[in-house]
Amino acid sequence: MRGCVPKAAGRPSGGCDFPVDPELEPPAAPVFWNPADAPAIVNLIAPVPPVGVASVTLGRSGIDERGDEAGLLWRRLSGGAVLVGASDGPADAMIGVLIPFDDDWSIRVAAAERLRSTLIDRTADPPLTEQRRERLKRALRCVDGRAEGASYRAVATAFFGARRVANEPWKTSSLKAQVARLAAHGRMLIDHGYRQLLRGKPF
Known part of the structure; x- marks a missing residue:
């Protein structure tokens, strides 16, 4: 999980303070998981090349976002999905999903399908019943x-x-x-x- 800070002197053992307020309801907590740790939640995104393919734009959608030192923008949508992409892309660019050829392929494909349903159909089922x-x-x-x-x-x-x-x-x-x-x-x-x-x- 991103955003964990070193624990202050004199704090109990555990390695870090709470990265977010534990009193917050989960949907309101600004938590950003790494793509390698949370393939079911995090989608890697990038602008669609200008080859005549239609897609969706994000605009300013999202309830929380932050950048990191690598020049990436982490954006959390209201349904809980986290999107990761280059922070220098135009806000109105059409976007697509990047799916690495790794052991989590099927998990990422399912996450991409939920994201598509969220952005286009507005009917995505939650990951948990x-x-x-x-x-x-x-x-x-x-x-x-x-x-x-x-x-x-x-x-x-x-x-x-x-x-x-x-x-x-x-x-x-x-x-x-x-x-x-x-x-x-x-x-x-x-x-x-x-x-x-x-x-x-x-x-």
């Missing part, structure tokens, strides 16, 4: 709760309500098992699973 997104949120909330000392029962009560938790003997409760699975899933996401999401791979 609402059900999967909700499970990811609960898994990470579970990890946060456990880190703050909350028991599985307290987490289950927060998720499902005290009455539902009390309906089953806690020792053999299906909700207890569900929270334990969420905790394991959240830990996996933090350790390495987020990379799978960036590569568009389900788990």
Whole structure:
């Protein structure tokens, strides 16, 4: 991820401060992933040569953008896609997608198709279904709760309500098992699973 700054003296270990405010909702967070790390999210773009091929222009579309020292412009669209291209191109240039011949070819092609649907059809499906997104949120909330000392029962009560938790003997409760699975899933996401999401791979 771009924009991570060295940690200040006296800060807790971890290598860097938060690159964005952790209190922001994900769609509002100005996060720019590298193309090599997030082929399912980042599209490499370039102006279409003047060979008579029609395409789309970006104009000033996007909710956040920044340049880097290599002369590239990183632009994030409202749907979450990140576009990377030369910063000196005209704003009204027709653009296309560059797809490297690498091991992530199929992932990049799928990302390019989502981008096309976003820019032209305005009907792109989100990379994650609402059900999967909700499970990811609960898994990470579970990890946060456990880190703050909350028991599985307290987490289950927060998720499902005290009455539902009390309906089953806690020792053999299906909700207890569900929270334990969420905790394991959240830990996996933090350790390495987020990379799978960036590569568009389900788990």
